[in-house]
Amino acid sequence: MSVLETFPDAPVPTEKELKARKNVLLQFVRFVALNLKMVAMINKAHH
Amino acid sequence: MARTVILGAGIAGHTAALHLRRMLGKEHEVVVVAPNSKWNWIPSNIWVGVGQMSVKQVTFPLAPIYKRKGIEFHQALGIEIHPEGSPTVKRPHVSVKYTDPARAGQVANLEYDFLINATGPKLNFGATPGLGPDGHTWSVCTAGHAVETAKAFEDVVAKLKAGQHQTLLIGMGHGTCTCQGAAFEYTFNVEHELVKEGVRDNADVIYITNENQLGDFGMDGMNFGHKDQIIPSQTFTESLFHERGVKAILSAHIEKVEPGVAFYEQVDGTKNSQAFDFAMLLPPFRGVDMKAFDANDNDITAEVFAPSGFMKVDADYTAKPYEEWKASDWPKTYQSVKYDNVWAAGIAFAPPHQMSRPRTSPNGTVIAPAPPRTGMPSGVIGRAVAQSIAERIKHGAQGRVHTASMADMGAACIASAGKGWRTGQAAAMTVFPIIPDKEKYGELGRDTKETYGEIGLSAHWMKVMLHYLFIYKAKARPFWYLIPE
Ligand SMILES: Cc1cc2nc3c(=O)[nH]c(=O)nc-3n(C[C@H](O)[C@H](O)[C@H](O)COP(=O)(O)OP(=O)(O)OC[C@H]3O[C@@H](n4cnc5c(N)ncnc54)[C@H](O)[C@@H]3O)c2cc1C
Numbered sequence: 001m002s003v004l005e006t007f008p009d010a011p012v013p014t015e016k017e018l019k020a021r022k023n024v025l026l027q028f029v030r031f032v033a034l035n036l037k038m039v040a041m042i043n044k045a046h047h
Numbered sequence: 048m049a050r051t052v053i054l055g056a057g058i059a060g061h062t063a064a065l066h067l068r069r070m071l072g073k074e075h076e077v078v079v080v081a082p083n084s085k086w087n088w089i090p091s092n093i094w095v096g097v098g099q100m101s102v103k104q105v106t107f108p109l110a111p112i113y114k115r116k117g118i119e120f121h122q123a124l125g126i127e128i129h130p131e132g133s134p135t136v137k138r139p140h141v142s143v144k145y146t147d148p149a150r151a152g153q154v155a156n157l158e159y160d161f162l163i164n165a166t167g168p169k170l171n172f173g174a175t176p177g178l179g180p181d182g183h184t185w186s187v188c189t190a191g192h193a194v195e196t197a198k199a200f201e202d203v204v205a206k207l208k209a210g211q212h213q214t215l216l217i218g219m220g221h222g223t224c225t226c227q228g229a230a231f232e233y234t235f236n237v238e239h240e241l242v243k244e245g246v247r248d249n250a251d252v253i254y255i256t257n258e259n260q261l262g263d264f265g266m267d268g269m270n271f272g273h274k275d276q277i278i279p280s281q282t283f284t285e286s287l288f289h290e291r292g293v294k295a296i297l298s299a300h301i302e303k304v305e306p307g308v309a310f311y312e313q314v315d316g317t318k319n320s321q322a323f324d325f326a327m328l329l330p331p332f333r334g335v336d337m338k339a340f341d342a343n344d345n346d347i348t349a350e351v352f353a354p355s356g357f358m359k360v361d362a363d364y365t366a367k368p369y370e371e372w373k374a375s376d377w378p379k380t381y382q383s384v385k386y387d388n389v390w391a392a393g394i395a396f397a398p399p400h401q402m403s404r405p406r407t408s409p410n411g412t413v414i415a416p417a418p419p420r421t422g423m424p425s426g427v428i429g430r431a432v433a434q435s436i437a438e439r440i441k442h443g444a445q446g447r448v449h450t451a452s453m454a455d456m457g458a459a460c461i462a463s464a465g466k467g468w469r470t471g472q473a474a475a476m477t478v479f480p481i482i483p484d485k486e487k488y489g490e491l492g493r494d495t496k497e498t499y500g501e502i503g504l505s506a507h508w509m510k511v512m513l514h515y516l517f518i519y520k521a522k523a524r525p526f527w528y529l530i531p532e
Binding site for chain 2: 022028029033039040
């Protein structure tokens with residue numbers, strides 16, 4: 001039988017963080033930020 | 048007049064075909080050879096595999112797009128490359144075998160001036176006895192596989208609802224697999240669905256992987272810059288496993304699968320087995336089965352392709368210890384080592400070395416995640432190769448050679464962790480550059496401002512947006528070319 005690893009020492013998000021991950025307004029801001037980040041990364045690639 | 052033949056209509060081949068057609072006048076021919084009649088947005092197969100999308104939502108027929116664009120399409124498999132011609136056909140050509148029902152089994156020779164090999168991976172289920180849909184495990188590698196997997200998953204949910212305990216094993220079906228991101232996504236989508244169905248408590252979700260630690264992703268991990276901190280992808284990933292109660296088996300090579308049991312060896316040489324009620328295990332990849340011949344019909348496959356079956360291009364394939372591998376070993380132009388009018392784009396090129404440290408168990412079993420080659424670089428390489436060919440056609444040898452080294456480009460991986468407009472989650476991970484470069488970026492090898500990880504609903508929206516955006520682009524709808532690869 002397997003020895004299964006769990007990760008008890010890994011940090012877990014706080015209640016506040018978990019709420020923030022689902023907050024529509026905040027996430028909309030993150031969505032825009034993520035898009036800008038991607039565009040910057042694409043532009044940085046030099047071919 | 049020049050004729051370019053492209054083998055493969057996946058992310059790399061289809062991108063190359065559309066760009067080439069856009070860049071060249073009608074007097075030049077663009078020909079695509081692919082065995083499937085449909086294009087598939089592979090990343091969304093994850094959602095098909097949990098019953099959250101249909102096959103129709105992730106595929107569309109290629110022939111009408113190619114007809115509209117003036118691209119010649121052959122529904123066939125490329126089987127042989129004759130870059131110098133042959134005793135019977137003098138010009139360079141590829142031999143193809145039709146899969147189109149109207150001509151199934153017929154063989155033809157397609158002549159070319161320029162050739163792009165964008166045939167992607169062969170799903171090598173045969174490497175592990177009992178692996179795959181013809182054995183005892185499921186897959187999400189193709190839309191067809193994913194829909195079958197969704198049915199099996201539905202049965203698991205029904206059994207859980209009936210009060211039966213179920214063990215779900217998801218991950219890597221062999222010690223040399225790549226594509227850990229896809230298995231990670233499927234794991235958390237399954238977990239999310241079990242929670243949604245109210246049956247999570249009665250299920251064990253186990254991730255089995257050849258990675259030495261979580262967050263390796265076949266690239267020896269990443270270090271995410273976050274405000275003033277550096278967060279290793281290991282911590283980032285372990286946190287998600289802890290939060291969602293997913294267990295893991297690390298550093299594992301699955302030796303064989305029997306009905307309901309996977310037998311594996313870990314890097315310390317211990318051998319174990321894991322029972323399951325449902326298993327989705329990815330196969331290792333190798334190059335598709337194509338052969339190459341010279342003008343006298345001598346087999347030159349070993350000169351054109353690496354032993355892995357992938358095509359050898361302008362990389363440094365010299366064997367050297369892991370510590371001595373460099374970013375500059377990676378290819379830039381993707382031109383074949385042997386023929387300057389042949390290129391390999393996307394997964395089809397042979398990588399020069401592993402990114403994740405290869406390990407061997409005391410029994411000699413190699414446990415070495417292969418380097419990931421995700422959609423973004425595949426598309427970028429496809430476009431760069433198309434640009435180089437267009438330049439060659441327009442300006443001859445003086446034409447600009449476009450480059451797309453993975454050591455100069457970043458990649459984004461949006462790993463879904465559950466679908467739903469308000470309840471969805473994904474991990475958005477970006478790396479720059481893909482291949483770490485210690486000479487340029489110091490010990491961590493990457494720009495920690497551009498290497499970033501974040502979990503949230505916004506990343507899920509991003510994943511959904513990319514689904515629609517890339518299908519729009521692949522359908523060559525108006526201004527498709529403004530959407531970056
Ligand atoms: C389940 C899953 C999820 C994934 N999710 C993501 C993700 O979220 N983000 C991401 O960036 N990447 C993801 N990937 C990886 C991504 O799908 C690949 O990087 C990408 O598809 C590679 O493009 P390609 O054109 O090289 O190969 P493919 O897209 O596989 O295309 C290969 C093409 O060649 C054709 N072909 C095969 N053999 C022959 C032959 N002999 N002759 C002619 N044609 C042939 C095939 O039919 C196909 O048309 C995922 C992969 C999987 C399996």
